[in-house]
Amino acid sequence: MIPEGYVEKIYAGFLGMNVGIRLGAPVEPPVWTDQRIEQIYGDITGYVKDYKNFAADDDANGPVFFIRALYDDAKDRELQAEDVGKAWLNYAREGIGMFWWGGEGVSTEHTSYMNLKRGIQAPRSGSVEVNGLVAAEQIGGQIFIDTWGLLFPSQIDKAADYAEKAASVSHDRNGLYGARFMAACIAKAFEENVTVDQLIEAGLNTIPNDSTYAQVVRAVQDFHKQQPNDFRACRSYLEEEWGYDKYTGVCHIIPNAGVCILALLYGAGDFSRTVEIATMCGWDTDCNAGNVGTIVGVLAGINNIPQHYRKPINDFIVTSSVSGYLNILDIPTFSKEVALLGYRLAKEEPQQELQQAVKNGEVYFDFNLPGATHGFRTDTTKLILQASDKVGYESSGSLEVVFDRMVEGEKGKIFYKSFYRREDFNDERYKPTFAPQANSGQQVSAKIFLDKWEGEDIILTPYVRETYSKKEIALVPVTLKNQEWNTIEFTIPETDGAIIDEVGFLIESPSPLVNRALGCLYLDEFRIYGQAHYKIDFSKQYEEFKCITPFSHNRGEWTLQGGWLKGRSEDESSSYSGNYYSEDLTLEVTLKPLRGQSHMLLARAQGIQRHYLVGFDGQDQVSVIKNDFGHTRLKTVSFEWKPHMVYLFKLIVKGSQITLWINDKEVLTVEDSSFKYGMFGFGHLEQAETEFASVTIQEHASE
Known part of the structure; x- marks a missing residue:
């Protein structure tokens, strides 16, 4: 039974997870012992580092993308470990992003990924028999499972079972017990008036009582009963009895499980104190604070996550999958997507409002x-931005924008960032890449209510900004009507091959000093939608995060040379961009084969292992190939082509029909309905340039 307030609880849990990750990340390296953290930062009560934007983190990547097994494979049946293994192969770019690529035999995730690549399916890919006990019991077993707990409110055993299946792709034994324990705690937190002790007992009830994981949980519980007011004393006890010297590998699950229980008990249900204690204890700080942040986020609720933790996140994280479009993640929208999955798994009908709030392939904020x-x-x-629960177009919520004593000549802007560059981040954690969420030809609409207190007219001008020149392209100004909902609509203009990274509104007023403009705007029902029609000019793109904007690359070497994108492969490689949910389109590309026999476009790519390839496929032939965890040639025709010649490819994908034109001549057409939407891109199936x-x-x- 889905509980009342389910979406809000998911929102609190997922936001809480990301608060914990962001809080713990700066002191994650092993050099930051708990003593050094105390020496430098004392009693932590807020973020210890300011970020322009927090770059991607494996602790968020896994919870976001591994549940996509429920979209791709386990759509109408029980989840299997193999389904999650497929999600690993489909969304993780080999050797970059998603998780820590620390080397086979060192990084458990790297080791397990290569097992999957070699055909060792889950759960054997993460087993003790294949990888050894130390690797199988590293911390990854519990850090990627938060969303499995969010999917099964109050269903303790179901949450634990699904989390175990997901964790078994890469972990075993205590690694699986950690997954079960954390997911069970999260599921239990949805219940009314539950205590921290009850959460912990729920977790313990899903794992073997004689396991090392259960033993460390009980040990921390016993210590807390004896010394309930000194978490540092408990941390010293963990160091002596359960420390890294006793549990080897890069980052073993058992010491960190002890920290999580410590933080839950000494945090006593208070969100801030729980994630702060988890961070001050050292060891794997972002993982531990992230896990307990999810648990206590659900337990305490959204209103008990303080603004000094919420505001810097601003409802936004980036991830580092192969889909640059999905890598720009809006936390409220993602929370609703998880809720819809939860309803589906519970076989219950979601409210119509929730169903309408998720529009795949669009930006939509209510x-x-x-x-x-x-x-x-x-x-x-x-301009001061804050959420409002008092004014809304058709509901009670909106974004409140206070304009504070504006006079003629002053101008400010409010905007949504639809694309990101390397300069937007402080570091390169887990190499996120991006595809724009707003493109030329699309429509933008919003409802804006004006509540003017003083001053002259408020003039709002829609605009977009492109990343090459940083030019803001202003459209037709609108004078807002006071005390009314104003409907704003515009079409995103052409940017001549540059990528758009801001969509928003310029705000100004002709008010004089003696009558300055003061009041509020309320923004609601913001939407970017419709069919895009845009260009990508490689002379206006950049090499960032080991990719070429706006693409994500899987294998191969991709560089910019004189206005061209050059792809060089020693074997199979691919490159992806575009809206993940794009259906029918025409893709036109100038292509020059330099070396090898495989030079192809990608269409309807739903990941690295699911897409169509269309193009030169061997000497003097062209093919359409379906890749669905293995390649099938749907059609091959003769076509004479030569290296170093320039060809104009036009690929039309409409319904179930795929048609390729080369140099204005139709070359082949094929019917296939395996993939109904996806990204576009480029690919090689063998050595090529x-x-x-x-x-x-x-x-x-x-x-």
Whole structure:
């Protein structure tokens, strides 16, 4: 039975997880012992490091992408470990992003991924028999499972079972017990008036009583009963009895499980204190604070996560899958997606409002979750952004924008960032890559209510910004009507091959000093939608995060050379961009084969292991190939082509029909309905070298 307030609880849990990750990340390296953390930061009561934007983290990547097994494979049946193994192979770029690629035999995840690549399916891919006991019991068993707990509110055993299946891709024994324990705690936290002790007992009831994991949990419980007011004393006890010197490997689960229980008990249900204690204890700080952040986020609720922790996150994280479009993650929207999955698994019908709030392939914000900002930003102190639960277009929520004594000549902007560059981050954690969520030709709409207290008219001008020149392209100004909901609509203009990274509104007023503009705007029902029609000019792109904007690459070497994108492969490689949910489109690309026999476009790519490849496939032939965890040639025709010649490819994908034109001549057509949507890109199936240029994407309305 899905509980009342389910979506809000998921929001609190997922936001709590990301607060914990962000809090713990700066002191994660082993050199940051608990003593050094105390020496430098004392009693932590807030973030110890400011970030422009927090880059991707494995502790968030796993919970976001491994549950996609429920979309891709386990759609109408029980989840199997093999389904999650497929999600690993489909969304993780080999050797970069997603998780720590520390080397086979060192990183458990790296080792297990290579097992999967070699055909060793889950759960054997993560087993003790294949990887050894030390690798199988590293911390990854419990750090990727938070969303499995969120999917099964109050279903303790079900949450634990699914978490175990997911963790078995890479872990075994105590690694699996940690997954079961954490997921069970999260599921239990949805219940009314539950205590921390009851959470812990729920977790213990899902794992063997004689396991080392259960033993460390009981040991910390016993110590807490004896010394309930000194968490540092308990941390010293863990160091002596359960420390890293006794549990080897890079980051073993048992010492960190002890820290998680310590933080839960000494935090006593208080969100802030729990994640702070987990961070001050050292060891794997972002993992531990993230796990307990999810548990206590659900337990305490969204209103008990303080603003000094919420505001810097601003409802937004980035991830580092192969899909740059999915890597820009809006926390309220993702929380609703998880809720819809939860309803599906419970075989219950979600409320219509929830169903309408998730629009795959669109940016859509309704601001109806408490405190939700959906990542909106401003560039000036003249505009103050905060969530409102008092004014809304069709619900009680909106984004409140206070304009503070603006006078003629002053201008500020509120905007959504639809694309990110390396300069937007302090570091390169887990190498996120991005595809734009707003493109030329799409529509933007919003409802804006004006509550003006003083001053002259408020003028709002829609705009977009492109990343190459940083130019803001302003559209037609609108004078807002006071005390009314104003409907704002515009079409995103052409940017001549540059990528758009901001979509928003310029705000100004002709008010004089003696009558300065003061009041509020309320923004609601913000939406970016419709068919895109845009270009990618490689002379206006950049090499960042080991990729070429706006693409994510899997294997191969990809560089920019004189306005061309050059892809060089020693074997199979691929490159992806575009809206993950794009259906019908025309893709035009100038292509120059330089070396080898495989030079192809990708269409409807739902990941590394699910897409179509279309193009040169052997000497003097062209093929359409379906990749669905293995390649099937759907059709091959003769076509004479030569290296170093330039060809204009036009690939039309409409419904179940795939048609390729080369140099304005139709070359082949094939029917296949395996993939109904996905990204576009480029690929090689063997050793090859190709240059690509002048990319044009025209999306079409589906029939």
